Amino acid sequence: xxxxxxxxxxxxxxxxxxxxxxxxxxxxxxxxxxxxxxxxxxxxxxxxxxxxxxxxxxxxxxxxxxxxxxxxxxxxxxxxxxxxxxxxxxxxxxxxxxxxxxxxxxxxxxxxxxxxxxxxxxxxxxxxxxxxxx
Amino acid sequence: xxxxxxxxxxxxxxxxxxxxxxxxxxxxxxxxxxxxxxxxxxxxxxxxxxxxxxxxxxxxxxxxxxxxxxxxxxxxxxxxxxxxxxxxxxxxxxxxxxxxxxxxxxxxxxxxxxxxxxxxxxxxxxxxxxxxxxxxxxxxxxxxxxxxxxxxxxxxxxxxxxxxxxxxxxxxxxxxxxxxxxxxxxxxxxxxxxxxxxxxxxxxxxxxxxxxxxxxxxxxxxxxxxxxxxxxxxxxxxxxxxxxxxxxxxxxxxxxxxxxxxxxxxxxxxxxxxxxxxxxxxxxxxxxxxxxxxxxxxxxxxxxxxxxxxxxxxxxxxxxxxxxxxxxxxxxxxxxxxxxxxxxxxxxxxxxxxxxxxxxxxxxxxxxxxxxxxxxxxxxxxxxxxxxxxxxxxxxxxxxxxxxxxxxxxxxxxxxxxxxxxxxxxxxxxxxxxxxxxxxxxxxxxxxxxxxxxxxxxxxxxxxxxxxxxxxxxxxxxxxxxxxxxxxxxxxxxxxxxxxxxxxxxxxxxxxxxxxxxxxxxxxxxxxxxxxxxxxxxxxxxxxxxxxxxxxxxxxxxxxxxxxxxxxxxxxxxxxxxxxxxxxxxxxxxxxxxxxxxxxxxxxxxxxxxxxxxxxxxxxxxxxxxxxx
Numbered sequence: 001x002x003x004x005x006x007x008x009x010x011x012x013x014x015x016x017x018x019x020x021x022x023x024x025x026x027x028x029x030x031x032x033x034x035x036x037x038x039x040x041x042x043x044x045x046x047x048x049x050x051x052x053x054x055x056x057x058x059x060x061x062x063x064x065x066x067x068x069x070x071x072x073x074x075x076x077x078x079x080x081x082x083x084x085x086x087x088x089x090x091x092x093x094x095x096x097x098x099x100x101x102x103x104x105x106x107x108x109x110x111x112x113x114x115x116x117x118x119x120x121x122x123x124x125x126x127x128x129x130x131x132x133x134x
Numbered sequence: 135x136x137x138x139x140x141x142x143x144x145x146x147x148x149x150x151x152x153x154x155x156x157x158x159x160x161x162x163x164x165x166x167x168x169x170x171x172x173x174x175x176x177x178x179x180x181x182x183x184x185x186x187x188x189x190x191x192x193x194x195x196x197x198x199x200x201x202x203x204x205x206x207x208x209x210x211x212x213x214x215x216x217x218x219x220x221x222x223x224x225x226x227x228x229x230x231x232x233x234x235x236x237x238x239x240x241x242x243x244x245x246x247x248x249x250x251x252x253x254x255x256x257x258x259x260x261x262x263x264x265x266x267x268x269x270x271x272x273x274x275x276x277x278x279x280x281x282x283x284x285x286x287x288x289x290x291x292x293x294x295x296x297x298x299x300x301x302x303x304x305x306x307x308x309x310x311x312x313x314x315x316x317x318x319x320x321x322x323x324x325x326x327x328x329x330x331x332x333x334x335x336x337x338x339x340x341x342x343x344x345x346x347x348x349x350x351x352x353x354x355x356x357x358x359x360x361x362x363x364x365x366x367x368x369x370x371x372x373x374x375x376x377x378x379x380x381x382x383x384x385x386x387x388x389x390x391x392x393x394x395x396x397x398x399x400x401x402x403x404x405x406x407x408x409x410x411x412x413x414x415x416x417x418x419x420x421x422x423x424x425x426x427x428x429x430x431x432x433x434x435x436x437x438x439x440x441x442x443x444x445x446x447x448x449x450x451x452x453x454x455x456x457x458x459x460x461x462x463x464x465x466x467x468x469x470x471x472x473x474x475x476x477x478x479x480x481x482x483x484x485x486x487x488x489x490x491x492x493x494x495x496x497x498x499x500x501x502x503x504x505x506x507x508x509x510x511x512x513x514x515x516x517x518x519x520x521x522x523x524x525x526x527x528x529x530x531x532x533x534x535x536x537x538x539x540x541x542x543x544x545x546x547x548x549x550x551x552x553x554x555x556x557x558x559x560x561x562x563x564x565x566x567x568x569x570x571x572x573x574x575x576x577x578x579x580x581x582x583x584x585x586x587x588x589x590x591x592x593x594x595x596x597x598x599x600x601x602x603x604x605x606x607x608x609x610x611x612x613x614x615x616x617x618x619x620x621x622x623x624x625x626x627x628x629x630x631x632x633x634x635x636x637x638x639x640x641x642x643x644x645x646x647x648x649x650x651x652x653x654x655x656x657x658x659x660x661x662x663x664x665x666x667x668x669x670x671x672x673x674x675x676x677x678x679x680x681x682x683x684x685x686x687x688x689x690x691x692x693x694x695x696x697x698x699x700x701x702x703x704x705x706x707x708x709x710x711x712x713x714x715x716x717x718x719x720x721x722x723x724x725x726x727x728x729x730x731x732x733x734x735x736x737x738x739x740x741x742x743x744x745x746x747x748x749x750x751x752x753x754x755x756x757x758x759x760x761x762x763x
Contacts, residue, residue: 013557015565015584018584019561019565070710073706094552094554094556094557094560095552095553095556096549097553119556120561121563122564123567
């Protein structure tokens with residue numbers, strides 16, 4: 001199995017960020033973890049990495065409801081990025097709104113990246129299952 | 135064989151002359167058909183008239199038996215002739231005979247015995263008179279009489295005659311029948327008049343009679359009479375004076391029973407009246423158009439709709455005279471379609487616009503009028519005014535829109551609640567799981583700290599949700615008239631410290647006397663929210679200036695709040711601007727609840743909100759406060 005080197009967590013809730021980080025630590029994946037308070041910050045970081053030709057994240061944990069740029073707005077921009085590497089995006093949300101599920105289908109169909117959709121809370125077993133290279 | 139001494143009847147003097155041969159020639163020349171027979175029924179003398187009448191020209195008839203001459207001598211005649219020889223004479227009879235042209239001719243014959251001077255019967259004298267003309271005349275008269283009776287019977291026309299000299303009134307059979315009087319009834323002028331119905335009828339006939347007698351004028355009147363048996367009848371009485379040699383003799387006239395006609399006329403009129411009443415009073419516009427689409431009948435509803443009091447004002451007019459040109463053309467095309475195809479068009483929804491611009495929705499049916507010859511004569515139009523229905527339909531649709539909007543809001547809210555509660559509980563469950571498994575005391579404290587934060591945040595969320603629920607469920611909070619200018623003053627005063635801190639300027643351009651129909655607590659919250667937002671999202675390059683103004687627009691008072699702040703990219707954020715927990719700027723104190731509550735409060739007052747913004751230049755919110763409801 002391919003080694004995971006970089007993980008992004010995009011969520012405005014510090015508790016969720018803490019939780020995901022802790023679970024990843026328990027699982028002992030040993031990757032570099034970056035967290036962002038909203039989509040915009042994460043997008044800026046990605047653009048910088050692209051510009052500097054740095055390695056891109058293998059897995060992204062993405063929240064939907066965030067200020068400034070929410071998860072869907074982030075995806076809208078993300079799918080247009082010239083990324084050859086297939087990245088795994090795990091949408092982690094507490095939303096059960098059908099509108100969000102529709103959006104998930106929409107973006108899944110539009111990109112070569114792997115997009116997964118999970119409801120909170122997430123436990124150790126689940127996080128292990130979805131933290132792998134796409 | 136002949137005896138020249140014998141003399142007969144009227145010719146006796148002639149025949150008893152001195153010239154013995156005279157009788158033979160005399161008889162021959164008599165202008166009547168006459169024949170002398172001997173006792174053997176053989177011809178002794180015969181007049182030329184007989185020969186021509188009976189077609190015997192060229193034959194010598196003397197000495198021939200009568201039986202040879204007339205094959206069809208009937209038994210009656212034979213008996214008469216035989217009786218004659220016994221001295222019994224003077225009998226007459228009829229004999230028909232077909233002449234050489236094959237036409238039937240009638241003869242009346244008279245037989246008398248032929249006596250010699252000694253009173254001995256020596257034969258029979260037969261005189262035949264051609265009475266064909268008379269018979270024909272009699273038959274003609276009989277026929278005419280029959281015909282007249284028949285006619286009078288069929289047409290129910292009787293006749294009457296008044297003789298002024300004798301003061302006698304004659305009624306024919308039919309006149310009697312109409313009066314229903316027995317055969318022995320003897321009419322007179324006075325009794326005749328009494329049959330007429332008292333009042334108009336009797337007066338009319340009395341006057342006509344009087345005038346006819348006085349001034350010899352004729353008349354023709356339609357009146358009612360009551361028969362001897364008490365039946366009422368309608369009759370036409372015609373009378374005219376009768377003159378003979380220029381002298382007034384009396385009156386003649388006819389009497390026609392027209393009860394059936396009048397009754398059917400009355401029936402027709404009654405059904406016409408009934409139809410007219412129905413057409414006039416049904417709550418539908420009814421009209422009949424000719425082939426040129428000109429109105430030839432309109433009912434009251436149609437008159438009322440087109441604003442005229444009398445149908446005559448519409449007759450002969452086409453839709454082009456009454457409606458907007460475009461509408462009239464549409465209607466004319468429909469008319470042509472119906473008339474050309476002879477197919478009714480039922481229940482079309484149409485809109486008519488009268489010349490004064492008033493539009494009315496109709497449910498219109500057009501039915502072709504087809505004559506007995508199968509040709510289309512025009513059409514009948516029936517229109518039901520469905521303006522009210524349409525209005526109700528529109529209201530209903532509006533209501534459905536409002537309800538579905540509210541339903542959407544409710545579902546949306548349910549999702550917000552579900553999402554917010556789930557995110558907190560998810561955090562609790564996760565943190566507790568960590569806590570249970572955590573060995574490190576310091577990390578334990580860290581987790582407990584986070585649990586406390588999560589708990590506070592849950593409480594805050596619940597409070598926000600409560601507030602939203604309160605706004606949406608307290609829809610029956612009373613709206614009152616509030617001076618908007620003063621409300622801005624109060625809010626500005628409450629925010630004085632905050633405004634001063636941010637060097638913000640409030641410009642209140644709301645008319646001082648303007649009163650708005652609002653829930654006071656809501657309007658204060660709305661003002662406070664917009665003002666604080668304007669200051670909070672100020673442009674870092676300049677001090678905030680907030681301008682408030684208000685205008686009346688239809689049923690709304692429009693409150694406008696314009697700032698010179700950083701603005702919002704509406705293309706990106708319009709959808710989420712008023713959403714719950716949506717923030718667009720990086721400010722850490724943005725909670726994404728203010729505008730959501732504000733919008734809910736405006737909608738609870740049945741108002742609406744609009745926004746325009748330009749990034750870097752500022753934002754203008756327009757709050758529509760519903761005055762009416």
